[in-house]
Amino acid sequence: MKMRTNRQLKALETKNRLIDAALRTFSRKGFSQSTTKDIAKEAGVTDGLIYHYFQSKEDLLWAILDKYTLLHSLQEVLNKMDNQASLEHNLTVYFHSLFRSLHEQQDLIVMCFGEAQHNSDVRKRLEGVIRQGVELLHAYLAPRVRVATHDLLIAIRNIQTAMVLYFLMTDRFADNETDRNKYIETSVRQFLKVLQ
Amino acid sequence: MKMRTNRQLKALETKNRLIDAALRTFSRKGFSQSTTKDIAKEAGVTDGLIYHYFQSKEDLLWAILDKYTLLHSLQEVLNKMDNQASLEHNLTVYFHSLFRSLHEQQDLIVMCFGEAQHNSDVRKRLEGVIRQGVELLHAYLAPRVRVATHDLLIAIRNIQTAMVLYFLMTDRFADNETDRNKYIETSVRQFLKVLQ
Amino acid sequence: MKMRTNRQLKALETKNRLIDAALRTFSRKGFSQSTTKDIAKEAGVTDGLIYHYFQSKEDLLWAILDKYTLLHSLQEVLNKMDNQASLEHNLTVYFHSLFRSLHEQQDLIVMCFGEAQHNSDVRKRLEGVIRQGVELLHAYLAPRVRVATHDLLIAIRNIQTAMVLYFLMTDRFADNETDRNKYIETSVRQFLKVLQ
Amino acid sequence: MKMRTNRQLKALETKNRLIDAALRTFSRKGFSQSTTKDIAKEAGVTDGLIYHYFQSKEDLLWAILDKYTLLHSLQEVLNKMDNQASLEHNLTVYFHSLFRSLHEQQDLIVMCFGEAQHNSDVRKRLEGVIRQGVELLHAYLAPRVRVATHDLLIAIRNIQTAMVLYFLMTDRFADNETDRNKYIETSVRQFLKVLQ
DNA sequence: GATGAATGAGTATTCATTCAT
DNA sequence: TATGAATGAATACTCATTCAT
Incomplete structure (x- = not known):
């Protein structure tokens, strides 16, 4: 149970790190000039992980605005x-x-x-x-x-x-x-x- | 002489058409989401012609601002x-x-x-x-x-x-x-x- | 661990296949007449993959010479x-x-x-x-x-x-x-x- | 008659200038990396003129070897x-x-x-x-x-x-x-x- | 949850060639 | 003969996205 919660917390942290990284990247380069690779790098994760938490690059934009x-x-x-x-x-x-x-x-x-x-x-x-x-x-x-x-x-x-x-x-x-x-x-x- | 001028005029017109087409396209989609294909189509010319008049897509941006x-x-x-x-x-x-x-x-x-x-x-x-x-x-x-x-x-x-x-x-x-x-x-x- | 290694091995194999394919293609047509499409086809992969392993077409040339x-x-x-x-x-x-x-x-x-x-x-x-x-x-x-x-x-x-x-x-x-x-x-x- | 000959001489000279320009360009950059624009510039003529004297870029290569x-x-x-x-x-x-x-x-x-x-x-x-x-x-x-x-x-x-x-x-x-x-x-x- | 190999459509740019003038 | 505007296919390279591991 505890491990589960721990894991969930870590996952949430990763998700947030991705949102923040996306915000910084979008702000610096603009949305369409930011690549998902940029964002993943900025967040310190690998390319594919974005698509574990978000449906698309645009989805990240909405996540930012929601947060x-x-x-x-x-x-x-x-x-x-x-x-x-x-x-x-x-x-x-x-x-x-x-x-x-x-x-x-x-x-x-x-x-x-x-x-x-x-x-x-x-x-x-x-x-x-x-x-x-x-x-x-x-x-x-x-x-x-x-x-x-x-x-x-x-x-x-x-x-x-x-x-x-x-x-x-x-x-x-x-x-x-x-x-x-x-x-x-x-x-x-x-x-x-x-x-x- | 007259024919020469005529041709030059037509070329200038084409160049201007490209600048205006680029402006409309950049305005609608933003610079980086506008493709050179979009612009050429909007101007009614083929893709390659842009590079007869301009060095790059960005050059078109400066041409707009200059005009x-x-x-x-x-x-x-x-x-x-x-x-x-x-x-x-x-x-x-x-x-x-x-x-x-x-x-x-x-x-x-x-x-x-x-x-x-x-x-x-x-x-x-x-x-x-x-x-x-x-x-x-x-x-x-x-x-x-x-x-x-x-x-x-x-x-x-x-x-x-x-x-x-x-x-x-x-x-x-x-x-x-x-x-x-x-x-x-x-x-x-x-x-x-x-x-x- | 083993699975990891397996995957890495496969990746290395792909990279080598690309180097060899490039060598054959460059040799046959010369460097600048060889297209990245040619090379990818010869290696049996898709175009984009070259750039997962190499920075540029020229980088492939150095990889050949290094190998x-x-x-x-x-x-x-x-x-x-x-x-x-x-x-x-x-x-x-x-x-x-x-x-x-x-x-x-x-x-x-x-x-x-x-x-x-x-x-x-x-x-x-x-x-x-x-x-x-x-x-x-x-x-x-x-x-x-x-x-x-x-x-x-x-x-x-x-x-x-x-x-x-x-x-x-x-x-x-x-x-x-x-x-x-x-x-x-x-x-x-x-x-x-x-x-x- | 004389004017005709004069013109012919000038044309021959232009053709030769093109052949020599092509040789220099091919030698410096290799055949396929040399553009017809390069050659025309080197010869001091405009782009299209090459095709008045030669059928293709490759034709220029044969002209060099013949000369x-x-x-x-x-x-x-x-x-x-x-x-x-x-x-x-x-x-x-x-x-x-x-x-x-x-x-x-x-x-x-x-x-x-x-x-x-x-x-x-x-x-x-x-x-x-x-x-x-x-x-x-x-x-x-x-x-x-x-x-x-x-x-x-x-x-x-x-x-x-x-x-x-x-x-x-x-x-x-x-x-x-x-x-x-x-x-x-x-x-x-x-x-x-x-x-x- | 996390990795990164693989895909393939798309993009800016180049360039041989044509052709009206 | 000479010009250079116009064409359009080709090309190196990018990138969002998928997926097996």
């Missing part, structure tokens, strides 16, 4: 917000954790943006995440500002997508955090103007 | 702006033409965003276009609003990248223009608040 | 020479085994001579074999004849290269062994005159 | 031999001009040896040349030495093929002429022993 979710940590950040603090302070904290989150899941983000352009399944998934991200912040802001729902949604969507693109094109290649701090500070200030 | 430029039409729109009209009106006109421009060059945009994630050459190119787009609108707005340069640049960057992402993820799949009109109207209104 | 060596059997013949017998007899025996050796490794010889003309790596290899062949016979003859080293080396080189060329151009297409016997007998007689 | 012959100059050398001089001197002169001849027609020789291994037409041609070369020297030597015909033929064949191979493998890559001079001197001395 990871971008928004958990952000929800937690919002839950722990200090209601005594100013909105400006809290939004700054929130966007900083958004950037942290993006950094931690850089591979996933990069892969999703790359694939979304010509893979409608990935795109729908990405759309869902964006919508949920908007709803998350909306749920927090709605009771705290006097802005019409429709306007608020668009404002949130715009600031967040702009930030994601800033991350993708600039921030992730930058060494220093000064630029990011300035960027967030300015963006928050401007966002507050919109919320007035 | 097309996103920002010409936007510059013209800004040049023709009515200085008597309100800023709100002019910005609305400008962003509408941005969307029109994105639609016209949809294939190019989609391809660039898809490739930029794991092709640093394409990414640098895309960065350049984004920067130039920001400078374009900045040159127009700087003398008309009282906002510190750094702030203005970030505001412009944010609104424009948000719009491009809205185009990529939503607008280009939508049938009706109502959503877009509303989106632009709201975004412009919020952008004006930032500029105050 | 085969022309001179082993000749060394053995020299070792077993009867010191009681006359030099003429022993040389005749030696040259006969040279021809036998050339016949046995006909494919390799033909391929090497064909490729050496425009592949400097192969040429260097062939030069090495020729030099070693000269040294082999020199080591045997030096203590047995009174000829200056330099002269002896040239005499050996000349007789042996002449024989190889006779093999390549004439002998390998001939049916009867009479011509060869006469050729060897005459050549040995003339070689002995040189050694006096 | 060039190795033995003319050697015949002349033999004709001009000084009958007062010693045999050793005359043979030395002869073999020196053999090497000069080989050098002058290096491209042709290299190409023929490379192709002969897997192209029986070329091989037959090469055999013919070797046989004629043997007969040439035999005609000169027969009345001057007392050796049985069969023996003399083999002696001549051996020394000459050995020299050709020495040229192919060593001499043509050497800078200094000292080695060659020594080689010829020694070989002649040994050859004279055979002729005794």
Whole structure:
């Protein structure tokens, strides 16, 4: 019984190692330029094993998307917000954790943006995440500002997508955090103007 | 002499047909999933001819980027702006033409965003276009609003990248223009608040 | 353990079959006119398998050269020479085994001579074999004849290269062994005159 | 009429330029690795023109073999031999001009040896040349030495093929002429022993 | 569960050859 | 005579996938 469980655990670990290896590889090279050999090597297993755990290379893609979710940590950040603090302070904290989150899941983000352009399944998934991200912040802001729902949604969507693109094109290649701090500070200030 | 020119013209036309076919194919399937056979078929020529005009498949990518430029039409729109009209009106006109421009060059945009994630050459190119787009609108707005340069640049960057992402993820799949009109109207209104 | 070894043995056998098939094909058609498809077919495997065992078609060429060596059997013949017998007899025996050796490794010889003309790596290899062949016979003859080293080396080189060329151009297409016997007998007689 | 002739002359010149370019290219890369594009470029004409003068790439090979012959100059050398001089001197002169001849027609020789291994037409041609070369020297030597015909033929064949191979493998890559001079001197001395 | 040998369809690229101009 | 655009079959090599062990 114990051995059985042990074995199952080891199997699960191998499966996870494969998913993570696939994510890293897809992120680096893009889905179709990543070979199953690449992934197996990255995971430290032999070629054929992928097909013991997954039906196909594409199946690995779905497994990645099922395993990871971008928004958990952000929800937690919002839950722990200090209601005594100013909105400006809290939004700054929130966007900083958004950037942290993006950094931690850089591979996933990069892969999703790359694939979304010509893979409608990935795109729908990405759309869902964006919508949920908007709803998350909306749920927090709605009771705290006097802005019409429709306007608020668009404002949130715009600031967040702009930030994601800033991350993708600039921030992730930058060494220093000064630029990011300035960027967030300015963006928050401007966002507050919109919320007035 | 005339015959010579005629033949050369026809050759140039074929070359252009190949570039356009490649753009459409890359946009639809992504660069690495597009086969040279696909491209040749799309252009209505045989496989080998690609290599009469281009050194490699990647060479076709550069030829596309060399041929097309996103920002010409936007510059013209800004040049023709009515200085008597309100800023709100002019910005609305400008962003509408941005969307029109994105639609016209949809294939190019989609391809660039898809490739930029794991092709640093394409990414640098895309960065350049984004920067130039920001400078374009900045040159127009700087003398008309009282906002510190750094702030203005970030505001412009944010609104424009948000719009491009809205185009990529939503607008280009939508049938009706109502959503877009509303989106632009709201975004412009919020952008004006930032500029105050 | 045994099963593992069995499988590995089978794999090694396949690899060797590929090397031999490549040798036969290169010899028949020349390196660059031999297709990987030809080789795979000759080996009785599918196209792709070549690249499981070898990095490239050229890699197969090196594998051939690594596997085969022309001179082993000749060394053995020299070792077993009867010191009681006359030099003429022993040389005749030696040259006969040279021809036998050339016949046995006909494919390799033909391929090497064909490729050496425009592949400097192969040429260097062939030069090495020729030099070693000269040294082999020199080591045997030096203590047995009174000829200056330099002269002896040239005499050996000349007789042996002449024989190889006779093999390549004439002998390998001939049916009867009479011509060869006469050729060897005459050549040995003339070689002995040189050694006096 | 004159213009016609002029044009014909120019055409002949172009054809010859193509043959020479093909010889150089075949010699450098081997027949099948030489492309018609290579040859056209080397000749300074456009791709298609080859097929105005020749039926195929192989046709160019035959044109080369038809145009060039190795033995003319050697015949002349033999004709001009000084009958007062010693045999050793005359043979030395002869073999020196053999090497000069080989050098002058290096491209042709290299190409023929490379192709002969897997192209029986070329091989037959090469055999013919070797046989004629043997007969040439035999005609000169027969009345001057007392050796049985069969023996003399083999002696001549051996020394000459050995020299050709020495040229192919060593001499043509050497800078200094000292080695060659020594080689010829020694070989002649040994050859004279055979002729005794 | 894990290995890696084997498959075979697919892919970028090459190249001899043709032909309209 | 000369050009070079166009063809299309061929080729080295890749890679997702299967499967016997």
